[in-house]
Amino acid sequence: MSKLFVRTLRDDPAAAEIPSHRFLVRAGYIRRVAPGIYSWLPLGLKVLQRVENIVREEMDAMGGQEVLLPALLPREPYEISNRWAEYGPNLFRLVDRKGADMLLGPTHEEMFTLLVKDLYSSYKDLPVILYQIQTKYRDEARPRAGILRGREFVMKDSYSFDVDDEGLDASYLKHRDAYIRIFDRLGFEYVIVKANAGAMGGSASEEFLALSENGEDTFVRSAGGYAANVEAVTVPVPDPIDFTDAPPARVVDTPDVPTIDTLVALLNERYPREDRAWQAGDTLKNVVFMTVAPDGTRAPLVIGLPGDRDVDPDRLAVAVEPSVIEPFEDEDFKRYPGLVKGYIGPVLDGAALLGEKASSGVRYLLDPRVVAGTTWATGANVDRKHVIGLVAGRDFTSDGVADVADVREGDPAPDNSGPLTLARGVEMGHIFQLGRKYAESLDLKVLDKNGKLVTVTMGSYGIGVSRAVGMIAESTCDDKGLCWPAEVAPFQxxxxxxxxxxxxxxxxxxxxxxxxxxxxxxxxxxxxxxxxxxxxxxxxxxxxxxxxxxxxxxxxxxxxxxxxxxxxxxxxxxxxxxxxxxxxxxxx
Amino acid sequence: MSKLFVRTLRDDPAAAEIPSHRFLVRAGYIRRVAPGIYSWLPLGLKVLQRVENIVREEMDAMGGQEVLLPALLPREPYEISNRWAEYGPNLFRLVDRKGADMLLGPTHEEMFTLLVKDLYSSYKDLPVILYQIQTKYRDEARPRAGILRGREFVMKDSYSFDVDDEGLDASYLKHRDAYIRIFDRLGFEYVIVKANAGAMGGSASEEFLALSENGEDTFVRSAGGYAANVEAVTVPVPDPIDFTDAPPARVVDTPDVPTIDTLVALLNERYPREDRAWQAGDTLKNVVFMTVAPDGTRAPLVIGLPGDRDVDPDRLAVAVEPSVIEPFEDEDFKRYPGLVKGYIGPVLDGAALLGEKASSGVRYLLDPRVVAGTTWATGANVDRKHVIGLVAGRDFTSDGVADVADVREGDPAPDNSGPLTLARGVEMGHIFQLGRKYAESLDLKVLDKNGKLVTVTMGSYGIGVSRAVGMIAESTCDDKGLCWPAEVAPFQxxxxxxxxxxxxxxxxxxxxxxxxxxxxxxxxxxxxxxxxxxxxxxxxxxxxxxxxxxxxxxxxxxxxxxxxxxxxxxxxxxxxxxxxxxxxxxxx
The missing domain is CATH 3.40.50.800 (Anticodon-binding domain)
Incomplete structure (x- = not known):
């Protein structure tokens, strides 16, 4: 130790947000170079290498083949896949001395697709699983917690290539099993949750979340075994209600009701119901946002949901990807006079109940709970007026479903496995079935048994390797310092x-x-x-x-x-x- | 092999310049992604990892401690050392989402200096040797030969920190010995040559060059054991000659002598010497260049050298670093009328022999062979006139020495170990004593035994790890393909x-x-x-x-x-x- 390049610090480093970050710096494992960019000192590097080797062993054991692709990449493949634009400011871009656009790879779907296209041409070559343990770059808006969310970080990314969906399912399950073995060996508590694939596209997708109070990801789980990222939770859809005998809707005056609470109070005062009092859940709240597509196109989007719910910005963000959400400003209301601030309602079927089809042409999506036959009080698209007794499926419809309302402790799990509880975690691994998105855009085809060209189907799988070092530290440290599991400890x-x-x-x-x-x-x-x-x-x-x-x-x-x-x-x-x-x- | 991600090609890839590059691609070891940027397929990666481990073992054995610094670095430290400017277009630069200037590290002297400064403060902490095996980036103007000269490549770089010069010498020798063990194990033929430290600054410096006809580096060696990079060869300096009895110089008319040959012919015709005919080596050729400093300042530089020699552009480039050389154009001659095209001479001591001190104010450097007492025919700084019988040290002096003439087969070695032969090689390793350049600019000081702050002295040492894979392939392959030494072969x-x-x-x-x-x-x-x-x-x-x-x-x-x-x-x-x-x- 007298020779080891290490110095312990008695004081916490500035801006170290969580215990593991403080201890990793104080114990001389890592040092900050720039925001989200860290050096690994001898002790830290030993842990990193041990974690890398655990990942490598399990990837090799499941039949993965290790390769190493560059981090500095040409623009073209990412242009074809549209991710050059979709990644937005998260991508580190640069121009080389000859003026060519380049990027620092945030993940390598495009390059692996091209690599397999370069070498393989027949169904006999498949399946193949390729992986790398490599330095990745993302220009995070808010790098945090030291190596937990960095801008330069080590990741294991792998990609499976199969000729059909059954093959993809098998490759996906191989990864799922390998990930379970890896995370069991790394020794922190984790849950596997249903996930949304986000910008990656694709269908089946699960995340491995390490349980952590300091985690950035919120997830839900039920006693019966359901678990999902909050972005991926789905609302159980109620059965439709027979509305044959429902009375007709009517327009009522509702001045000065800036909030759902004031609306409910006014309805109870002026238009009381016989059976029970108006509640927030009886109102249909319509919230308008501005969506901005990757090409810059701006369009309003109205979400209708029960008045006792709020739109969850993270769930909404995932739902509209690759577009992004911006607030709908007063100026926007001026440009869309059909959207009456505070009184937005659905477009009514047939002739508009009031005035003309005021908000026509604006995309309108409904919470899944608003099934046919449910009755609502909602805005009338006219200033100071609402409609009550409005029946979904009779008086209005929508352009589709948006499952973007906030998820709450006690909400039912979609699989009827009991009420949900909320918890926080850190995403340590992500497996997903990409399907044919990248193979199609980059034209990766092989000859099938009948000599016909078929598009390959892919999976993409990641583990945050440097992040895992941080997470192991975070989940094992106590008030005295770090406390490594034997398998990854720099010294036993x-x-x-x-x-x-x-x-x-x-x-x-x-x-x-x-x-x-x-x-x-x-x-x-x-x-x-x-x-x-x-x-x-x-x-x-x-x-x-x-x-x-x-x-x-x-x-x-x-x-x-x-x-x-x-x-x-x-x-x-x-x-x-x-x-x-x-x-x-x-x-x- | 039926499962291995590999495909062999029967045809040579386009633009593969040398045998190893052709075979590495044809055998499925590497694949090109962009100019100078390659992917490592399973077989290639196995070799790369084996080479890395040899380097790691020997670096550990000599007491080096492994760390891992980021590749994406902030501008500031490189600004302080002036390399942000000096690297010119060879540096990959980028701007992050918050507008901060960043770079992809070409080498890490600055960052290691700051790291040691961060942790250490006393002579008791030293010496320390830190190393990393890491991906480096240089935007080469001419990437070539696959992985032999890439723009993204793997390098082992290490840095020694000592409190005094003896310590630096010891750290340097430790590296030299470790490098010998490493290159012996890698199994290609190499020579250790004296080198110029180039942009790195510093004093003692040696290169490990792999012998290769396809090498970009020319070096010289003598039968007696002298070996040096062409940029680092020094000319043996002759003893001064007694010029007491030398006749005075005289100006002669020399119209129409655009070249040394025509000048020599004219001198022999009109001004024949009694003892022997004029030869090119009797003339003093004065060549003018424009130097451009990193801050953009332009200034002429005149090099005087025997007329039978040419200025070697590579040797000159090293001599003027960090300035760069540009041609001296006709327009430049107009701006400096004292420099008479075709008739440039040295500024004469005392009063000018002809006219005024025509070229005064222009930096004038002399080849080391032009010692005091040697007699020359040279330009008179006047159109169509030369001076003959001009004696160095009597009639003219210079602003310094420039050992930048071309080196030729048969030239004497500076240590009198015999005539030099020329050969070609590829730089595989470089060790040099940086001294206090970086420690001074970045203020790395420690307390010495007497409690006084002293500046640390540093060494910098590199091995091209991915390049070594290419060089092993190049030096062992035959007309049938690759032929790996057992220790680095992907399979035995x-x-x-x-x-x-x-x-x-x-x-x-x-x-x-x-x-x-x-x-x-x-x-x-x-x-x-x-x-x-x-x-x-x-x-x-x-x-x-x-x-x-x-x-x-x-x-x-x-x-x-x-x-x-x-x-x-x-x-x-x-x-x-x-x-x-x-x-x-x-x-x-």
Whole structure:
């Protein structure tokens, strides 16, 4: 340790948001170079390499073949797939000395598609699974938590190529199983949740989320086993209601109702119902947004949902990808006079109930709960007027469904497996079935058994490797410092030599050499420092086991400490090596 | 092999300039993505990883500590060191979403200096040697030869930090020894040559050049052991000559002498010497260039050298770094009327011999051979006139020495170790003593024994790791394909199963499994292909040993082939595994 390139810090670094980030910096594992860009010092790199090797072993075991593609890439393939535009400011772009547009790869679907196209031409060549462990680049708007969300980071990305859907299902399941083995070995708690594929396109998609209070991703789960990313939760759709006997809708005056609450209060005061009082859930709230397509086209979008719900911006963002959402400003209302601020309603079927088809031409999507036969109070597309008794499917329809309302603790799971609870996590892995999107745009076809050209179907699978280092640290650290699982710890044992006698350092060195010869990764703290400093540092650095060689040596004993439990016990110096080997066996 | 992601090509790829590049592409080791940017396929990546591990082992053995710095770097440190400007168009620059200037690291002196400054503060912390094996970026004007000169490439770069010059010498020698071990293990022929540190600054500097006819670097060596990069060769400086009795110089008319040859002819015709005829080497040629400093400042530079020599543009380029050289155009002559085209001479001591101090104010450097007492015929700074009998040190001096004349086969080595021969090579490693340049500009100081702040002295050391893969291929391949040394080969043995009998593939598989169990890296060619195709592919892929399991199996024999010598011999199938193990032992 006197030679190791490390310095421990007593004070927390500025702007370190979460415990693992603070400890990784304080313990000398990583250092910040620029926002979201970090250097790996010797201790940190050892953990990173160990995590890489776990991922590599399991990818090899499931039949993946390792390759290494460049990080600096030409624009053309990403232009063809449209991601050059879709990635927006998240992509690092540059121009080379000859004026060619290039990018730093955020993920490599296009390049792998072209690589397989370059080499393969027949169904006999498939399936194939290729992977790389490689440095990726994303110009995140808000890099955070050190290596948990960086702008330069290490990722394992893999891609499967199959000739048909059954093949893709098999490749997907192979990955799912391998990921379970990998994350089990990495040792943090995780859940597999249904996910939305986002900008990647595609269909079946699951995320591996590490449970973490500090996580950026919210997910839901039920006692019955349902789990999904909040973006991917679906609302159970109620059965339609018979509306044969429903009374006709009528327009009512509703001045000064800027909110759902004031609307409900007014309805109860002026238009009370006999059976029960008006509630927020009886109103149909219509919220207007501006969508901006990748080509810059702007168009309004109205979402109709029960008045006791809000639109979840993350769920909405996923639903409109690759377009993005912007607020609908007062100026926009001027350009669309049919959209009456505070009184927006659905376009009514047949003749408009009031005035003309006021909001016609504007895309209107409905929450899945608004099924045919449900009755609502909603805006009349006229200032200071609402409609009550408006029946879905009789009086109005929509351009489609938008399942973008906020998800709440206690909401029913879509598979009837019980009420949902909300939790937070960090996305550690993502597997998805891309299908033929990239193969079609980049023309990856092979000859099938009948000599016919067919488009290949693909899967894309990622693991945040550097992020995993951060997550392991985050999920295992305590108030004293890091606390590594044995398999990824930079050293399995830290030998702490305390006291001034030369024989102490000699004995410690001898034990270290014996352990090293037995294949154990040992760090010997041979520094000239006080026992207090050494113990504090050992706890901060977080090796699973430590062995204190100190005052007890005179009585022939050394102390064995377990970092996780804090337990200590004396063992005889002769048996120290065997004891350590036994303890390590149990840890693995 | 039926599952391996590889396809061999019968035809040479377009624009593959050298044999190794052709074979690496044809054998499916690498694929081009963009100019100077390549993907590593499974076979190529295995070689790259093996080379990386050799480098890592030797760097660890000499006490280096591995770290990993980002490739995407902020501008500021490179601005302070002035390399943001000095690198010119060779640097990939980009701007992030917040408008910050960034670069892709071509080498990391600045970042390592700052890292050590961040952690260390005392002489007790030193020496320290840090290294990384990392992807580097240089926007080469002419990327060539596949992975031999790429724009994205893998490099091992290391940096030593010492408190004094003796320490730096020791760190430098440690690297030199480690490099010798590394290059010996990599198995290509190389020479260690004196080098110029170029843009890196610093003093002692050596290059490890792999011998290669296709190499871009010219170097010289003598039978007596001298070796230097052409940019670093120095001219042996002759002793000064007593000029007491030298006759005075005189101006002569020399119309129409556009070249040295015409000048010599005219001198011999009109001004013949008694002792011997005029020769080109008796004339002092003065060549003018325009230098452009990093800040854009332009200034003429005149180089005086014997008329039988030419200025070597590469040697000149190194001599003027970080300025660059541009031609001196006719317009420039107009702006500097003292520089008379075709008749430029040195500024004469004391009063000018002719007219005024015509070219005064222009920097004038002399070849080291122009020592005091040598006598020359040279331009008179006046149109159509030369001066003869002009004595260096008596009639003219210079602003300094410029050792930039071309180096020729047969020139004497500067250490008197015999005549020089010229050869070509590829730079595989470079070690140099940076000294305090970066530590000074980035303020890396530590407290010395007396509690005084001293500037740290540094060394910088690089190995082209991906380039080494190309060079090993280049130096070992033959007309049939690649031919890997055992230590870096992707597989040690290729088992070729030929013929249709199921028992052949069974026997081949059994032998492959036994070898695999013995820790041998085996590739089994189990494809349905003709023996001819398989043999050709085995030679192209270049594993050191192959084992043919085919027709002979009926007689209980298999054939053992050595890729390098082409030798073949039959061994009994029972002894095949042991025979292979014996052969591999001999190869290692």
């Amino acid at each position: 044992v830290q030998i702490v030599a305390t006291g001034k006698g030369g024989e102490i350092l000699e004995a410690a060195t001898r034990i270290a050499e014996q352990l090293d010869a037995a294949g154990v990764r040992v760090l010997l703290d041979d520094r000239k420092a006080s026992p207090g400093v050494k113990f504090t540092d050992a706890e901060l650095l977080g090796m699973p086991t430590s062995l204190v060689v100190g005052r007890g040596l005179a009585d022939g004993v050394v102390e064995l400490r377990d970092r996780k439990t804090g337990s200590k016990r004396e063992v005889s110096v002769e048996e120290a090596v065997d004891e350590v080997l036994t303890v390590l066996d149990q840890l693995n | 043995v290729q088992i070729v199963a030929t013929g249709k009998g199921g028992e052949i593939l069974e026997a081949a598989t059994r032998i492959a499994e036994q070898l695999d169990a013995a820790g041998v890296r085996v590739l089994l060619d189990d494809r349905k292909a003709s023996p001819g195709v398989k043999f050709t592919d085995a030679e192209l892929l270049g594993m050191p040993t192959s084992l043919v399991v085919g027709r002979g199996l009926a007689d209980g024999v298999v054939e053992l082939r050595d890729r390098k010598t082409g030798s073949k011999r039959e061994v009994s199938v029972e002894e095949a595994v042991d025979e292979v193990l014996t052969v591999l032992d001999q190869l290692n």
